[in-house]
Structure formats: C-alpha cells, structure tokens
Amino acid sequence: MTTVDLPLLPLGRGVDRASERGVECPGDLPPVSDPDLVERARAAKEALGEKLFVLGHHYQRDEVIQFADVTGDSFKLARDAAGRPEAEYVVFCGVHFMAESADILTAEHQQVVLPDLAAGCSMADMARLPQVEAAWEALEAAGVTEQVVPVTYMNSSADIKAFCGRHDGLVCTSSNAETALRWAFDQRGGVEGDGKVLFLPDQHLGRNTAVLELGMALDDCVVWNPLLPNGGLTEAELRDARMILWKGHCSVHGRFSPTVVDELRAKDPDIQILVHPECRHEVVLKADLIGSTEFIIKTIEAAPAGSSWAIGTELNLVQRLARAHPDKKIAFLDRNVCYCSTMNRIDLPHFVWALENLVAGQVVNRIEVDDDTQRDALVALQRMLDLPGRSHKD
Ligand code: 13P
Ligand code: SF4
DSSP states (O other), rough: OOOOOOBBBBTTTHHHHTHTOOOOOOSOOOOOTTHHHHHHHHHHHHHHHGGGEEEETTTOHHHHTTTEEEEEHHHHHHHHHGGGGTTTTEEEEEEEHHHHHHHHHTTTOOOESSTTTTOOOOTTTGGOOOHHHHEEHHHHEEEETEEEEEEEHHHHHOOHHHHHHHHHOOOEEETHHHHHHHHHHTTTTTTTTTOOOESSSSSSHHIIIIITTTTTOOOGGGEEEESSSGGOOOHHHHHHHSSSEEEETTTTGOOOOHHHHHHHHHOOOOOEEEEEETTTTHHHHHOOOOOHHHHHHHHHHHHHHTTTEEEESSSSHHHHHHHTTSSSSSESSSSTOOOTGGGGGHHHHHHHHHHHHHHHHHHOEOOOOHHHHHHHHHHHHHHTTTTTSSSSTO
C-alpha cells in the first residue's frame, strides 16, 4: 500500500496522552501482507462480472476501496444500493448497519455480503430495541408520545429503523439530518410548535443539527441515558424537552477536541477546520465547516491550491484526501484519534475470501433482514429517500 506522510496534529505538541500510554496511532496501516491478494481480488471480480456490485464507504482502506464500483457516504450508498438490479451479489465494504440497509433497499433476488461480520459500529450498538421500547413506554407514561416523532441516524440496527417506521418516524444521515428533523417537526406542527423528536442513537448529530441548523437552544435538548431508570430524566423534563437525544456517540469522532482547534488556529490563522457532525458540540462550534464525508470531499476538491485544512473525520479518508490534493495543506485534526477499527475490519484478505467464495457458488457472510423488520424499516428509509434535496450543503 502506498503511504503518505500526513502530519498528525497538533503539530509540535509535546508528548500526547495516547503516546504516554504507548498506544499512539501509527498513522499508517501496515502494507497488505500478501501482494497476490490484489491480483486475486481483480481476478475474482472479473470472473463475477455483472453478477457483482461492490459498494464502498469513504472510511474504507485504500486496498479495498480500489475495488468499489460505487463509493460514497451513508446516504449515497443507501441511494445507490438498488442501482444494479441485475447484480446477484452486492458486496458491502462498510459496516453492518449499512449492509442491512442495502439488504432492505435491494430487490428480493439480490444477496448482500459483508466480508467480515465483525465490522459493526459501536455507536449503533449503543441503542438496542428493548431499550428504545422502554424509552417509548416512559414517554407514554409522561403523556407525550402523541407529540413525539422518532428519528434514527442511519447508524442504527434495522430493528430500530423498523421501530421508527412503525411510529411515524424516519431515518436520516449526516447529509440530510436538518431536512429530516424539519420533516419530523412538520408532522407535529413545525419547529416552532410543541412537537418533539426522539433522536437515536447519536446525541452529537442530534444536538448539532437542532442547535446549529434549526436554531434551538441547548436547553431544548435532554439526554436519555438507557442505562438509568427512566433515562435519568423526570417526567417534567420529558414534557419540556423538544429534542430527546439518545446517549450514544461515535467512538472515533467523539475524541476530537476543541483545545486542538485553538492550538491549530494559533499556529496557522489561515487554517480552516472541517469536521463531521458526529463530533462533539464544543468541537463543531469552533469549526469553519461541518458536513458528511461526501461534503468533506467536495469541499476539499473545490478548495483553492495552497489553502490549509485540518479535517476531523476518520483517518483513512483524510489520508486519501491529502494524497489526492498535494497542492493543498491537509492535516488530521488530532493526534489522539485513530482509524475506525470496525470499518478497518474489511481488509483485502476478507474481501478476497468473500469474492472467491462467490466465484465458487457459495454465499458467505450474507446479511439478511427478516421480512417484518424489512417492511417497517423500509417505510422509515423511504421517507428519508423521499425528502426534498438533501441539505443546503450538497
Ligand atoms: P456519513 O457516511 O454519513 O458521512 O457518516 C460517517 C460515518 O460515521 C459512517 O459510519
Ligand atoms: Fe460507527 Fe463511528 Fe465507525 Fe462510523 S466511524 S462506523 S459511527 S464507530
């Protein structure tokens, strides 16, 4: 694998917390252990021809993403998943919830494969259906369910998407969260009305969108902690809140810090800070631009030569952008943040194994959502896909 010397910021900082613990992120993944694997992947893909459709999320390793027919953020991949009805096999290079959504959105005859079943998402795991049902019961007890629309981030399991479908809610991604939230509030009298949103499972995307895009106050938001009785909230707090945020977060984006942003600006007043909305509110408040991975890519593509950027999102993508734009100064926002370990589970050995099995007529690691869940989750996904446009940023 080609590597690039990408500065890990903050530049010139002393010993950081991670390196003190001896676990500093090395910055580059090790090279592919077996160079024959690239050739084997090529041969298997060629042998499968039109039968195969490979989707790749922007956080995937270079060794894998090079084989994707379509790359994208979560929204683009959901929209494009059904784009090749002639393909018998859809191999998803991403994480489990994305493959589930692809299974829901593709035709009956298409089989979705996730090359490594361990490629999950810690954020999606922070909301389980029984916990969400318990929260709904608490909202019922507080007498507010008539006012509440559940909205789940794409980064959630299919049964939670189905829950939202059953309760007049919808799915959103980081590229259409504002539009989705406006749609949800519109179902209950508009943003200025007395409707509420139960936002699952990423508290940061929910808070950032409500406050920065919809103009709500931080006080309009409460956090539901599924590990505490009644979510750690009183019935009065549930009645007063406009946004009930699930206590979930991304373990990668949650680590970027506002202090580093200040240090970078002090060193380079021209630097622009570009972050994903899964980052904490304190970080997003200090950023110049906020958006999904697709937005981050488009922003860097359109940036003038010589411009200076620090990007707060997953490291594989930032490294790829730095390599693709050597005329721009592109750095990673923080030294203490590493790759998304679950996205990285999809490596070339797993990819080749999945493809070679398909060539041999065996479908391995098939992701199959049961019919009932699929029906209800599709309602919530379709509501998202039917939203007008995506966001003002796309
Ligand atoms: P997007 O694909 O919406 O940018 O989200 C990033 C992410 O964390 C996916 O897991
Ligand atoms: Fe989940 Fe965060 Fe990894 Fe995305 S980057 S898959 S939200 S842990």
